[in-house]
Amino acid sequence: MxxxxxxxxxxxxxxxxxxxxxxxxxxxxxxxxxxxxxxxxxxxxxxxxxxxxxxxxxxxxxxxxxxxxxxxxxxxxxxxxxxxxxxxxxxxxxxxxxxxxxxxxxxxxxxxxxxxxxxxxxxxxxxxxYSTIGIQDTALFLGMSEDEATKYVLEQGWTLDPSSQMLTVERRAVSSAQKVDPSKLQRLTEYVFHLEH
Structure with a gap:
């Protein structure tokens, strides 16, 4: 085969x-x-x-x-x-x-x-x-040690409350800005111009 x-x-x-x-x-x-x-x-x-x-x-x-x-x-x-x-x-x-x-x-x-x-x-x-989750649970879910999991999520923008050992989940805003294709803008301009005249 x-x-x-x-x-x-x-x-x-x-x-x-x-x-x-x-x-x-x-x-x-x-x-x-x-x-x-x-x-x-x-x-x-x-x-x-x-x-x-x-x-x-x-x-x-x-x-x-x-x-x-x-x-x-x-x-x-x-x-x-x-x-x-x-x-x-x-x-x-x-x-x-x-x-x-x-x-x-x-x-x-x-x-x-x-x-x-x-x-x-x-x-x-x-x-x-989650909006908050414990370090131990985070480590369990991610299959990492507690230190590795903490480092991983902190790099993703989460925050840690050292006294409670709780992580606060930080959801990053998704950018919805779109790039405009200049050729499409030109065609739209021509179309609107044609409609007006």
């Missing part, structure tokens, strides 16, 4: 394309009657679905993996632990599942990218859900 498209996506860090590439390759192999179970990159395929937050497809893929392959390939089980934690919204558990495995070289890049994206999305969740 030719995995060059998948390898290209991995080497170019196009992780958001991994799930679709693997799904298409799997369909192609099935249509051609190619037996692929033993050589299939299940761990990467699962991570591809997890990376794009498609947990339902990851669950379906997990159920379709032969038990013998799950048992002899520990990376698949480690990836699925991440999926399970996401499914149950165990935010701290996701971080724990990411850290408890020594990821092989073929998975390190996508795991690191997922971890970074996941931390950012959890930060956005905290930003929208």
């Amino acid at each position: 030719d995995f060059s498209v998948l390898n290209d996506a991995l080497s170019s860090q196009s992780y958001d394309k991994i799930a679709d590439i693997c799904d298409n390759l799997m369909l192609q192999a099935a249509a051609e009657g190619i037996a692929f179970h033993d050589e299939w990159p299940y761990a990467i395929h699962l991570l591809g679905h997890i990376y794009v937050d498609d947990i339902n497809s990851a669950r379906f893929l997990w159920k379709s993996i032969p038990v013998a392959i799950k048992e002899r390939t520990p990376g698949i089980g480690a990836v699925w632990k991440i999926g399970q934690r996401l499914w149950t919204k165990d935010y701290a558990g996701v971080h724990h599942a990411l850290r408890e495995t020594n990821w092989g070289p073929e998975l390190q890049g996508i795991v690191a990218a997922f971890a970074e994206n996941y931390t950012r999305s959890i930060f956005q969740l905290l930003l929208s859900a």
Whole structure:
């Protein structure tokens, strides 16, 4: 089976394309009657679905993996632990599942990218859900030590009350200023001029 498209996506860090590439390759192999179970990159395929937050497809893929392959390939089980934690919204558990495995070289890049994206999305969740939150809870959600979490959110503009150990969430104003395309302005001016004359 030719995995060059998948390898290209991995080497170019196009992780958001991994799930679709693997799904298409799997369909192609099935249509051609190619037996692929033993050589299939299940761990990467699962991570591809997890990376794009498609947990339902990851669950379906997990159920379709032969038990013998799950048992002899520990990376698949480690990836699925991440999926399970996401499914149950165990935010701290996701971080724990990411850290408890020594990821092989073929998975390190996508795991690191997922971890970074996941931390950012959890930060956005905290930003929208809280006006104040304790350091310990923030650290738990972000999968960091209390010092790391405090530093991280302070860099994002939050404030800390040292006496209560509470963080005040600072929502940054979103700029809604739009850049005007000079050619569009010119066309609008000509149109208004035409209407007036």
